[in-house]
Amino acid sequence: MADGAVAAGDVEAGDVVAGDSGPVSAASAWREARNVAARARLARVLPAVFPAPVLRHALSRPLVPPTPRLAVESYWRTHVLRADHLARTLAARSGPPEGWTWRLGGVPAEAPEGLALSFRAPPSPYREAAHARGRGACCVCGQPVYRFGWHRDLWGAGSPNRNASWHAACVAAWKLWNAPADHVKLLKKRQRHRCAQSGKRLLRTAEVDHRVPLYRVWREHRAAPWPVLLGYWGLPNLQVVNRTIHADKCAAEAGERASARRQITGEPG
């Protein structure tokens, strides 16, 4: 099981596998031997029906994922922007649960189960105990989960996988929503390495920013329909900007928040 314990994501996409003509280092020989075993194992356990793009992706990895489940996870981890779009599309299919509104947990010890304590966390009604749809439904989007965490019943099972409680795509999206800075490379590439505010070339120190800051989402847009809300954490609201511009934007936002607080509390401005 030594080979099975290595996930494809442990290797950066940019890693280079030594070509046949080059000197074969111990590392590349190890990797090749490991990939032969991984491909054999994957071929042995792969069902007759399997998403073709996921298989293509798996076989082209520097470290081939040895199981269908790992192949699916690796696929969405790499195509995280696609995952973001899919997760929000699936959420739109579910819509918000009856009677749900976006609330925060308040005091941690007294917060109802599943309620986020901060407006920085994406609202997730199906993670709240009161609205959870149970096993076989994705706690991020609310839709049924099938084999390998897939979102469609490609296998004609007729019912969801009761052992699953999230889609592999939704997990990837959730990670993006909660830590977009981890994906700065991908987001930079999408902007063709241009600062979203100044249009200048993005520097190495460029940072990920929410166009509409999350405190304003909570303050001004919290009544928006739930799937629309998720867009504020996803790609539609993410941009990469150079650090100095980001610092200026954050300072302006902090000033704006302070002045809003003064208005509420009646403190002299």
Ligand SMILES: [Zn+2]
């Ligand atoms: Zn989902």
